[in-house]
Amino acid sequence: xxxxxxxxxxxxxxxxxxxxxxxxxxxxxxxxxxxxxxxxxxxxxxxxxxxxxxxxxxxxxxxxxxxxxxxxxxxxxxxxxxxxxxxxxxxxxxxxxxxxxxxxxxxxxxxxxxxxxxxxxxxxxxxxxxxxxxxxxxxxxxxxxxxxxxxxxxxxxxxxxxxxxxxxxxxxxxxxxxxxxxxxxxxxxxxxxxxxxxxxxxxxxxxxxxxxxxxxxxxxxxxxxxxxxxxxxxxxx
Amino acid sequence: xxxxxxxxxxxxxxxxxxxxxxxxxxxxxxxxxxxxxxxxxxxxxxxxxxxxxxxxxxxxxxxxxxxxxxxxxxxxxxxxxxxxxxxxxxxxxxxxxxxxxxxxxxxxxxxxxxxxxxxxxxxxxxxxxxxxxxxxxxxxxxxxxxxxxxxxxxxxxxxxxxxxxxxxxxxxxxxxxxxxxxxxxxxxxxxxxxxxxxxxxxxxxxxxxxxxxxxxxxxxxxxxxxxxxxxxxxxxxxxxxxxxxxxxxxxxxxxxxxxxxxxxxxxxxxxxxxxxxxxxxxxxxxxxxxxxxxxxxxxxxxxxxxxxxxxxxxxxxxxxxxxxxxxxxxxxxxxxxxxxxxxxxxxxx
Numbered sequence: 001x002x003x004x005x006x007x008x009x010x011x012x013x014x015x016x017x018x019x020x021x022x023x024x025x026x027x028x029x030x031x032x033x034x035x036x037x038x039x040x041x042x043x044x045x046x047x048x049x050x051x052x053x054x055x056x057x058x059x060x061x062x063x064x065x066x067x068x069x070x071x072x073x074x075x076x077x078x079x080x081x082x083x084x085x086x087x088x089x090x091x092x093x094x095x096x097x098x099x100x101x102x103x104x105x106x107x108x109x110x111x112x113x114x115x116x117x118x119x120x121x122x123x124x125x126x127x128x129x130x131x132x133x134x135x136x137x138x139x140x141x142x143x144x145x146x147x148x149x150x151x152x153x154x155x156x157x158x159x160x161x162x163x164x165x166x167x168x169x170x171x172x173x174x175x176x177x178x179x180x181x182x183x184x185x186x187x188x189x190x191x192x193x194x195x196x197x198x199x200x201x202x203x204x205x206x207x208x209x210x211x212x213x214x215x216x217x218x219x220x221x222x223x224x225x226x227x228x229x230x231x232x233x234x235x236x237x
Numbered sequence: 238x239x240x241x242x243x244x245x246x247x248x249x250x251x252x253x254x255x256x257x258x259x260x261x262x263x264x265x266x267x268x269x270x271x272x273x274x275x276x277x278x279x280x281x282x283x284x285x286x287x288x289x290x291x292x293x294x295x296x297x298x299x300x301x302x303x304x305x306x307x308x309x310x311x312x313x314x315x316x317x318x319x320x321x322x323x324x325x326x327x328x329x330x331x332x333x334x335x336x337x338x339x340x341x342x343x344x345x346x347x348x349x350x351x352x353x354x355x356x357x358x359x360x361x362x363x364x365x366x367x368x369x370x371x372x373x374x375x376x377x378x379x380x381x382x383x384x385x386x387x388x389x390x391x392x393x394x395x396x397x398x399x400x401x402x403x404x405x406x407x408x409x410x411x412x413x414x415x416x417x418x419x420x421x422x423x424x425x426x427x428x429x430x431x432x433x434x435x436x437x438x439x440x441x442x443x444x445x446x447x448x449x450x451x452x453x454x455x456x457x458x459x460x461x462x463x464x465x466x467x468x469x470x471x472x473x474x475x476x477x478x479x480x481x482x483x484x485x486x487x488x489x490x491x492x493x494x495x496x497x498x499x500x501x502x503x504x505x506x507x508x509x510x511x512x513x514x515x516x517x518x519x520x521x522x523x524x525x526x527x528x529x530x531x532x533x534x535x536x537x538x539x540x541x542x543x544x545x546x547x548x549x550x551x552x553x554x555x556x557x558x559x560x561x562x563x564x565x566x567x568x569x570x571x572x573x574x575x576x577x578x579x580x581x582x583x584x585x586x
Binding site (some may be wrong): 183185186187188190196 | 333337345367370371372373374375
């Protein structure tokens, strides 16, 4: 497997085909649970785990499943993996599992997972499929984290509160009080705030992409000027 | 050589956006005066503070969007938004409530949708609804007690100190609004008992009735000057009055008509908020329906909802409906008659 291809897969997952920012898939959990960083991280990791393992599994069975029944097969795989993730969270991060509630089993309906299984994993060998799953998951988690941090700071004036739910007691001191004596800004905590925050993040990504595009265009035009002889005398007909 | 060519008609009307907006601002002044007279300096301060924030936000966003700053600031639309917010927010609302409401109104409700003339929702009401949902405590506990009921009204300096968080607010200075009081008291007592509360004054609501009458007077001047159409306010007041007469005729069950009309933000909404030319309907019949809808929704939320007043939510809900209402109320083109018989008539159905 050529490494350039893997690089493209990584870049696609994290940035140019990011499941949350570009494909805009899996919005339901994205908007519902990103009230705090810890919730976002919890759901992000669970989704990444499911995405990674479902891509590997789908890639492994791709030659043995008839095309006409592939979707039920994918859904079965994803559903069992989500159950695994759910049981794991129940075992190790029970409080977080209680907080995230219905959104853990709902990972199964996250279109990003079925989308990657159908669009990528069932057409590619295991290594690229695994990379794709991991990178898509990390890209999704990154967006969840940014949105979670944004909403936590604006909504409650804190950052990293309750991280001990994932990282154990050593994370008890991680909480940062960004503003003291902060009146809770309910709008940011409620789902409408998530829509606005999501819109702003997508807008920011578009701005960055535009900047990169204009810079590249500028460089190209400069190159062409240097390579050509410029006509300095006479009239152009 | 390029000549500027314009097709006829060349006649210019006297109405400009900035003239209209300045008239709107001028006609809120009687109401603002009454608010200051009956509820202290809070609203006046809020109007000035919101205006400052609105102009700063407008200029900043226009600069970011690379639009001519002076041209758009001169149309006074940002100031109108700020003035309406300053009037609508509770008099003792902390400074950051006004800041959040105004900046969200200008940046999100107005400029993200494309700026002046493109906003589908009334910016002032978006800002108001945002803070109403976000800061329920600050938005319900900071309404002022009418000054005639106070032995020692807050001085200008005290008001400023309270709003800017320097001194805590004393309980005597604030109280529930008449609409809020009536709604909660009527559940377990009779109308006569409820109205004994001094904030109802002579049977409706002390202070609020003058504020509302002042806004009514200002609104009538705007009507006379044709700055606002008559259909929206009439529709709104009728929409509020009809259900109030039909369903709320028993004063021991719900607030009577006079309190609905002369308390809360009714007149301000009818003449200054619902008539926003950008976010309301544009057709004549549409405006009647649009106003009626706001009045009806206001009554429903006031009588059955959990909020005491409902102007912001009703206006926003009808803003959603305005484009659809416009589609179905297009006027007949002059000289063209709808076919009643024949193939054309069938086509329509």
